[in-house]
Amino acid sequence: MSKIIVITGAGGVICSALAKALAKEGHKIALLDLNKDAVDHLAKEIQVAGGIAISLAANVLEKDSLNAARQKVNKQFGSCDILINGAGGNHPLGTTSNTHFLEEDLKKNEGDFKTFFDLDTEGVKFVFNLNFIGTLLPTQVFAKDMIGKKGCSIINISSMNAFTPLTKIPAYSGAKAAVSNFTQWLAVHFAKVGIRVNALAPGFFLTEQNRTLLTDKNGDLTSRGKTIIEQTPMGRFGDPEDLVGTTLWLCGEGSGFVTGVIIPIDGGFSAYSGV
Structure with missing residues (x-):
């Protein structure tokens, strides 16, 4: 049975793959994103493939913007059946430079060393607002x-960070824990x-936001990228398509008695103790 599905953050790597699937x-897919050009391109791609999609500019942190998007969705498609809250992300100002604090770090004065x-309060607020408020407001609408x-x-969209926080990204880990809760x-x-x-809890997927943290300019793994692969039993990063099966299941009747769960899709990362 065809449903009307609204996806926020639809222009991103992960949500664009979900939208196509x-x-x-x-x-019928309503693609919402702050970057209208990105969802315009995606909507055309879906339409060329024979699907039905519309693209709308929307800011998940502004209720008026979301209400305007809802009116357009209702007019063109009808009322929303499924909402995928895909908008989210991290910010460098909410990230530390090192995994562990050392006493001598207080003496370092490089401009980009944190x-x-x-940690910048505004950067941390940005991360919490984008991930948590950016989930709350679209849900209200x-x-x-x-x-x-x-x-x-x-x-x-939660994250494996919500179960056990990763080093260096306290704001993002805390924000995704809030999404899970x-x-x-x-x-x-x-x-x-x-x-x-x-909620989906993706493990490590290569996106535009984390690519520079996990790979260098040549595409080789950084030390952090190598550590992640070593701790992932399946030995690779996730592909956006790896989220499709679970998403289809959650959208369908087969999961009719499933609610309140956060599903890890992480190649075994959460099951591995490192030994």
Whole structure:
């Protein structure tokens, strides 16, 4: 059965792959992103392949922008059945330079060197707002369409950082932990009106945001990239297509009794103790 699916952050690597896969299943896809050019291109790609998609500029941190997008979705497609909260990301100002703090770090004065004590408040706020508020506001707007209907669900994008925080990125780890907690809260809150709420927790996927952290200019692994691969039993980074199967399952009737779960898709990273 065709459903109307709204995807925020749809211009990103992961969500664009999900959008294409869902369109192939016959669903109508509303692509929302701050970067209108990115979703314009994606919508055309989906349409050329025979799918149905529209592209809309929307800011997940501005409710008026989301309400305007909802009106356009309702006018062109109808009311939203499934919301995928894909907008998110990290910021350099919420990231430390080293994995561990050493006493001599206090004496370093390089402009781009950051210890925990140098983390920028505005950078940390940006990361929390983008990931948590950027999940809360679209849910407030589009979940209203789901009231009184069957087969509706919300899929959030968490991270393996939410289970165990990674070094160097405290803001992002904390923000994704908030998304996971919020997913469980929403699942309980909406259970009586039939809206299921779950989350994907991707492991390490190469995206434009983390590519420079995991690979160098030649495409070779950085030391951090090597450590990740060594700790991933399947021995590789994830591909966006690796998220498709779980997403299709969560969108379909086969997961009708599944709500409030955060599903790791990480090549075994969370199961490996390192020994």
